[in-house]
Amino acid sequence: MGTLTEENYIKSIYSLSLATGEVFVSELAKKLEVKLPTVNSMIKKLATKKLVAYAPYQGIKLTEKGKREALGIIRKHRLAELFLVKVMGLGWEEVHEIAEQLEHVNSERFYNRMDELLNYPKADPHGEPIPDTHGKIPTEKRTPLSAHKEGKKVKVIAVSVDQKSFLDHLNAKGLQIGDTIMIVKRELFDGSVTILKSQKEIVLSHQVSENILVSGDEI
Amino acid sequence: MGTLTEENYIKSIYSLSLATGEVFVSELAKKLEVKLPTVNSMIKKLATKKLVAYAPYQGIKLTEKGKREALGIIRKHRLAELFLVKVMGLGWEEVHEIAEQLEHVNSERFYNRMDELLNYPKADPHGEPIPDTHGKIPTEKRTPLSAHKEGKKVKVIAVSVDQKSFLDHLNAKGLQIGDTIMIVKRELFDGSVTILKSQKEIVLSHQVSENILVSGDEI
């Protein structure tokens, strides 16, 4: 375990690398809301600690050690989110901020007990997979709702964004993880989609449908 | 809320002031395991923030604002401890370290929900009182077991030390918060006491009996 700051760098490198493959110093600076030179010197430090491999203009890569660390933090974050929802009864739209703090708590006992109480869950309240103690992640095929054709029946597996405003929006529309929905219509004009969930029609903007991940890879 | 470091200073000043009345820079340095000049400069900072009042050779005092802050942290620590024991099923001897981290989590929602789930408890697993949201502390008369006479019947209300080794010792002896015990004999030689708990005799060293707090002020 490094400092809180180090942990946040590692975590961000991990998630950016999933999203974009390569992680440039500049990207990371944007994500962490710090300036370029700050990231530059931090990366050097992480490199001496063998947590990342870095070559200018070719991006930052987590080493195996770095990945292990990242997955450990992500495990804690996601377990905490699920715990807050299932055990403490908080809403999925309000747990991210708290988990952001809890993920830095250093106690195997605390997190393994959570895992046990939750019966070794596979996904957090937003549908994101929870790595196990060995850093293994259960994978499931998932694609954005926006990529599926009219007439298809799919299951909502996850959301790709944690923002309260987005989750409040889904709450208001009555859409949840696990829902089975049918794609009724997609507007050519703005890409908005109309879906059917248990007899009720729901209209979602294109932007929203891009951030809802559903079952299946066939598009 | 200040930094984590500031919070730890405030908390230590509070607990030292309960124990000894006056809090000297040197005492605080010992407690926090840092050197004198470190505390000296930190105290100056806390003073400019109006969290403490300080005059050399007369000790450090928390202001009203500082007290409020201290009680807020203590509330979080104690709620966390009780939550870890009651909801998560951990042992009273292992929750202190975890609560030490959780007490710095910044989320009213998190802690008020804990409070609610625990049904607004009055004391933590070690018997220490839990301040309410307004910083009010339920008080109860308590004295060390070592101060009571042979023949007296008392109730174990709290322990004055959180150390795992001490609590492990009490676990081994089978002594818990809430137990009603009878003082059978006190040895003149070493101050050890024999007590009776539900037909069974238990022998405690003087040192142990000093750290067990029981009901009543009459000695």
Place this chain on the structure above:
DNA sequence: ATAATATGTTAGACTAATCTAATATTTTAA
């Protein structure tokens, strides 16, 4: 009342994490 002890302060340095300003290198596109 003076020496011993307890208590506190100043000066100067270090590490971690950040910044601004200036500069450098690589890639890309006209």
Place this chain on the structure above:
DNA sequence: TTAAAATATTAGATTAGTCTAACATATTAT
């Protein structure tokens, strides 16, 4: 192929929290 855009680096400063070494002041005990 050279100019523009993207990417990265260096130098030097700042703040928070810590340290050591040297010095200062107050309390106490004989």
